[in-house]
Amino acid sequence: MxxxxxxxxxxxxxxxxxxxxxxxxxxxxxxxxxxxxxxxxxxxxxxxxxxxxxDHAYLSEAEFGTVAETLQRNLATTISLYLKFKKYHWDIRGRFFRDLHLAYDEFIEEIFPGIDEQAERLVALGGSPIAAPADIARYSVVQVPTETVRDARVQVSDLVADLTRVGKGFRDDSQTVDDANDPATADMYNGYAQTVDKIRWMLQAMMDDERMN
Structure with a gap:
């Protein structure tokens, strides 16, 4: 059979x-x-x-989605901010050339580590950063200039406006991810907000120099 x-x-x-x-x-x-x-x-x-x-570790799929959205956006924003400081570092001219040329690189050294930290935080939670140039531009809240800007006051004023927006974004996102059961990422954002606020204060103080008019 x-x-x-x-x-x-x-x-x-x-x-x-x-x-x-x-x-x-x-x-x-x-x-x-x-x-x-x-x-x-x-x-x-x-x-x-x-x-x-x-694997999203201790986060639910919904919680991960909330946290991942902020990490992707802030990663793109930090990359764009780095590139913008570099662009202005290369283009600055005039009496404030040396001061700003050096200061921009000092600020970059404080901002740059956040790129890898945010990308790796996303990976650690079971995600993967989207990093193509078009995606960076799509997610970022900072626009990297395509034109040449040499004037010190225009550069600094533009950066102060960006840093105001970025600092507020980190503060707001800290609360958002904390509510999504991720206090570790919230702590990261609090640290970045403090760094951005300090850089903003320093640049804003330079605008008080009448010679920059």
Missing amino acids: TKKSKSAPAKATATPSSSGAGTRTSDGKSPAGKAGGNAKADAAHLNTTNNALV
């Missing part, structure tokens, strides 16, 4: 997300976890097989 062979169980098919993502990954396999790839998704949640195992 011939035994009937057991048929292999059918593979589960993922339900399409509300963002319109497909039910399969690029190589035809079923993705695990939440997939979407919409504008607010971090790279670890794009619809690809290699991102199937995403």
Whole structure:
């Protein structure tokens, strides 16, 4: 008597997300976890097989989504702020050239570590930073100038406005991620807010020099 062979169980098919993502990954396999790839998704949640195992540690998926959005935005903003300081560092001319040329690099040294720290924090929570130039520009709240600005007062005034916005953003996001059960990221943001506030104060104080008019 011939035994009937057991048929292999059918593979589960993922339900399409509300963002319109497909039910399969690029190589035809079923993705695990939440997939979407919409504008607010971090790279670890794009619809690809290699991102199937995403562990958010003690955060729920919803909490991670909240925290990841702030980390992605602040990462892009910090990169843009670094590039803007460098652009003005290269372009500054006139009587304040030496003071600002050197000061901008000193401020960069304080800002720069936050780039790696925020990216690695996102990875540690089961995410992955989106870092293509177009994505940096899309997420950042700081715009890197494409034109040449040589005037000291114009540069400093522009940076003070940016730092005011960035400092407030870190403060607000600290509260947001704390409410999302992530006090560690909140502590990071509090430290960045303090650094940004200090740099803003120093630049604003320079504008009190009448020779800058």
